[in-house]
Amino acid sequence: MKNRIALLVLFLFSATIFAQEGVKIGIQGSFPFNDFSDAVVLSAGVDLGYMHALGEVVDAGVMTGFINGFPDNFDGGPDLPSVQFLPLAGSFRIWPSNSFSFGGDVGYGVGINDGNEGGLYYRPIIGYLFGTNTEVNFSYTGIQLDGATWSTVNVGILHTIQVRPRRL
Template identity: 55%
Template sequence: MKHLILVFIFTLFGMGSYAQEGLKLGLHAGLPIDDFNDEISLMVGLDLGYMWALGEVVDLGISTGLIYGFKDSFQSDEIVSGLTDVQFVPLAASLRIWPSNSFSFGIDGGYGLGLNKGNEGGIYYRPIIGVLLGPMTEINLSYTGIQLENRTWNTVTLGFLHTFQFKDY
């Protein structure tokens, strides 16, 4: 078992230089599922974070942003009133694994602060799969979950992310 763990560690840190260190800025949009499906029609989000390369294929970082769910005004040909928009600010740690120079997978995890009235927020998690479109541009697919007191915020999103690197001159 020790040998297997050592092989895994050397594989992670011994692969080619694929890590994407730097400031990340992105946008994503998606659809709610489960508990908020009847209340929210569409959600959009802003992503902001910073990643540090721990090795050649592992990045660790911090992330925040804004998640905004637009209330659904129409349900089955009826106009619905009393629904509100839903907003969160996620505060999370981020982990990305780069098994190749153009593909990554990882997770963001932390707390989603609720911004709208009656929204206390909850535990935030977001598994992500990303594909590089260029050296600093990524398109990603993610699932977002925020465990609230009585319900769970669940969305499936498609996003665009750009990395800004700062070099010492």
């Protein structure tokens, strides 16, 4: 099931990326809490996606990326492995004004490290556009795993590469 979802999202991403309208590239820093707060100190990620304007207020598209949770290896205990995910998600944004957006990503977070099966991925997000193509965003990332939830609070920067200018 995990492989079929991953292939479907990758197919949709590769089928739409050739238009080059609204390619999103970003980075994020995160603080884990709840189930992983003892094992992971900090998390960082990169985002890559494509958004298409469905009108003047709503954008929809696909997103992927990479998330790495850095383990707490500073207390002299055993070396812990990094926790890693590859999110594959559908994405939407609502723009109530020219500079403020909210929305979310929903899909599957593929577990990359050993023993990590991944799970349902969701990420509600609030963004503020400054300049014409750069956005600062705040979000929560949740990945439902067997018996645990990967939970992080994130701050990130996202840059949009546009071939055609966005109509405001």
